[in-house]
Amino acid sequence: MEFTEVPVNQQSKAKKKKNKAPKMKRGASQEGDGEKVGLETEGGDAKKMKPETATFPPTFSVSEIKNKQRRHLMFMKFKQERRKQKMQLRKKRxxxxxxxxxxxxxxxxxxxxENQRVYDETTVDPxxxxxxxxxxxxxxSAYFQGLTNPKVLITTSDRPRGKTVKFCEQLATVIPNAHVYYRRGLALKxxxxQCISRNFTYLMVVNEDRHVPNGLVLCHLPDGPTAHFKVSSVRLRKEIKRRGKDPTEHYPEVILNNFTTRLGHTIGxxxxALFPQDPQFVGRQVATFHNQRDFIFFRFHRYIFKNEKKVGIQELGPRFTLKLRSLQKGTFDSKFGEYEWVLKRHEMDACRRKFQL
Amino acid sequence: MEERARLCSVWLGSETGILKGVSVARKQAFNFCNSSHLSRDQEVRVLAWADPDESELLLGSVDGSVKTFSLEKGVFTDTRRCGDAQDGCFTGLGALPGGALLTCVERGVVRVWREDKSEPVTELNAGANVCRMRQSPVNAQRVATGGKENGLKLWDLERPGGPVFTAKNLRDDWLDLRRPHWVRDMAFIPDSDKVVTCTGHHQVHVFDPSTPQRRPVLEAEFGEYPLTALALPAAGGAVVVGNTHGQVAVLDLRKGLVRGALKGLAGGVRALQCHASAPLVASCGLDRFLRVHSLDDRTLQHKVYLKSRLNCLLLSRRPLEEAGAGPGAGPGEVKEEQDEDDEVWAAMEQVEEEAGKRKAEEPETQKKTKKKKKK
Structure with a gap:
């Protein structure tokens, strides 16, 4: 029924439009996708043949059509046309x-x-x-002068379940000299x-929510700082396609990308300082911390030089994304600790082109 | 060096031991130190004016020495040891009339030093873990101390026998549990005996020594993180407090309600100070920025990146925006310039002012370019 009705309407509309033809052109061009429509109106005969492609009055918009199916149809056509134009333009260019x-x-x-980034005055000049x-x-400085060797304790929030346990185990294979301990309900403070007396240099606490890791506290020992990250998109080894064999125990190389500001430097x-300073190149393993738009992407790869020019890489997993929430001076003390930097949403991220790291 | 020192209207002490001067009008920052031997022992903990006309600065460093910085010469003129490093860091520093020096350390020993003697003249013990000592702006002999588990005490330095006023702890809470003390900062309210304190348990208290009540006459709370610094605006009736998360707010002293928050800080506040006459408040802290907010509309007026974590802050009394030089030396310099100009501009008296301005601006732009090159 609808279909029979509509063409009638259209025809009547089309008749009306005939008189207004020059106006229509203008209206169409105002919409910004004028060319094609304009062409059709010039070849006036074609319009009679196909009433559907008729041009609309200047204020017409697809959303005004009340019939849903009809509206959908018209919208699809409108989109197709626009796409065609785009392709043509591109080919021409x-x-x-x-x-x-x-x-x-x-x-x-x-x-x-990123390339429109607002200049940050804290950008570090080497x-x-x-x-x-x-x-x-x-x-x-003690680590960078080679006085200490990293030793990392990995633990979780209380009663870890599911993914979090595996995530910790896999983190321990990535970071050399890491020990995973069950939390046993102990307070971090x-x-x-105890960690300091046992010469640990890092305490890493993975927090979970609904069996999925969602937070990471990274505390440098013996005297701070402590960083708190949001963890997202964790993919364990099992979930990664085309991954390589399990990593070896060689010390990996570390790549830190895009940590430019003063805060970024500290985080970098x-x-x-999580990894030993002298990587064992025999292992051909690389851990990457890539910062982009304040999100830190972690990847773990094995590489191979195929010939002088080509390099092959193979992901070993796990992969996850971190976002800095706060950086606190001193060891973990969320109540009385002094914060060097705190993410203040809606205040700091009001400008999308301003980045903190 | 001398000229630079005279330009600055804001002084900051940093964790790396550098004294920093900022000229807000010219948007320039200067480091005053010999960069050859920087060390963390020199970390500046407290800053104070050595004399009322603000020609010399006192710096208290972590290693227990007090340095004198002359603004006219732009160099450190004197260093003296005031106490051992074992006593802990300085928590307060001040000058007394007659050239005496007042220091306070974390262990709670308040000492008065005369210039000619190496031993302290007066020594009084304010108890352990003192977080801050402050001098009354009206009566230099009046001193307040307070710290962790160490309530507010007011002292008269002429009568070192005992405190003039000791605050009583708050009443036990509704579970009959003792409430812990932790005074982090205090200030004397002008035109009254009252003292306002802020605590590590995010409270603001007003004590009134003139009444028999030793508990606070006003209790207010702000936020949920320890308050670290406070300042009294020149207008009165309010107090500016800052906490470890970089939240700064103006509290009303009549009811203890928040009048408004000052935004823009990223890290914990270490020091706050209000300007003596203008409605401005300067803040500095762990995020390495000096920020100047207007108290009228609470907008950020100036923001300067200073590269090191900042511990303390001192404003000079003259208007912040004034580009001119310091007291005494300033007018002379300007006069000299005018003398030179007089011959050239004699015929153009009416526009003399404008010409003068332009003259003043020229060197500024030159300096700016210089600074950029340095960077």
Whole structure:
């Protein structure tokens, strides 16, 4: 029934429109996708043949059509048309480029929020004496001078279930010299002095929610700092496709990407100090902390040089994403500790182009 | 060096032991130290003016020495040892009329030092774990101390026998449990005897020594993290407090309600100070920024990155925006410039002011470019 009705309507509409033809053109072009529609109206006869593709009055929008099926149909058509135009334009441009050959103008770089980043005044200048001194004497300096060897204790929130247990085990295979302990309901503030007396340099606590890890507290010992991360998109080894064989016990290499600001530097150093300083290249294993838009992506790979130019990589897992919530001075003390940096949502992320790390 | 020192209107002490001066009007920051031997022992814990006309600064470092910095010369002129490193860090520092020096350390020993003697003249014990000692701006002999499990005590330095006023602990709570003390910072309210304190248990208390009541006359709470610093605005009737999460708020002293929050801080607050006349408050802390907020509309006015964690802060009394030089030396310099200009601009008296301005601006831009190059 509807279908029979609609063409009648359309025809009557079309009749009306005939008189207004020049106006329609303008209206269409105002909508921004004018060209094609304009062409059709020029070849006026075609319009009579196909009433569906008739142009609309200037204020028409697809959402005004009351019939759902009809609206859907029209919208699909509208989209198809737009896509066609786009493709045409693209082909045209490509042809022009080919025709110009070498003289073609350089390709435009797409705008992303990263390359439009708001300048951060804390960006570390490698030649800055003061920052160098600050970093040279901070809590990690003992590690970077080669005085201490990392020793990591991994534990969880109380009564870990499911994925979290496996996640901890797999983390322990990634980080050399890591020990996984059952929490046994102990308070972190009581664990820390014991860790210090046993020469641990890191305490790592994985928090879980609904059997899925969702938080990570990374506490550098003996005197801080403590970082709190949100953990998301954890994929364990089993869930990774095309993964390699289990990792060996060689010390991996560490890649830290894009930690540029002063805060980013501290976080980068925090991650670097998790791993022993002299990687064993025999193992050909790399742990990567890649920072992009304040999210830190962790990946663990094995690489192989196929020939002089080609390198093959194979993911070993696990993979997860971290986002910094807070950085606290001193060892874990969420109540009385002093925070060096706290993520304040809606205040700090009001500008999408401003990044903290 | 001298000129730079005279320009600065905000002074900050950093964890790396560098004294930093900031000229807000010119948007420039200077480091005052010899960068050859930086060390963490020199970490500046407290800053104070050595004299009322603000020509010298006192710096208390972690290793127990007090340094004097002359603003006119722009160099450190004097270093003296005041107590041992075992006593803990300085928690308060002040100058007394007659050139005497007042220090307080974490162990709770308040000492008065004369310039000619190496031993303290007066020594009084304020109990262990003192977090802060402050001097009354009206009467320099009046001193307040307080700390962890160490309530507020007011002292008169001329009568070192015992405290003038000792605060009583709060009443037990509804479970009949004792409430812990932890005074983190205090200030004397001008035009009255009252003292306002902020605590590590996120409370703000007002004590009134003139009444027999030794418990606070006003109790207020802010946030849920320890309050670390407080400052009294020049306008009165309010107090600015900051906590370890970088939340800063203006509390009303009549009812203890929050008047408004100052936004923009990322890390814990270490020091707050309000300007003596203008409605401005400066804050610094672990996020390595100096921020100046307006108290009228609570907007951020200035923000300066200073590269090290900042421990303490001191504002000069003259207007913050004033680009001119310090007291005494300032006018002379300006006059000199005018003398030179007089010959050139004699015929153009009417626009003299504008010309002067332009003159003042030129060196500024030059300096800016210089600074950029340095960076």
């Amino acid at each position: 490509q042809k022009e480029r080919e025709a110009l050959g070498d003289k073609a103008p350089p390709k435009e770089v797409p705008k992303t929020i 030649e800055d004496e003061e920052v160098a001194f600050d970093e040279g004497t901070d809590e990690f 009581r664990i820390i002095p 150093r925090l991650f670097a």
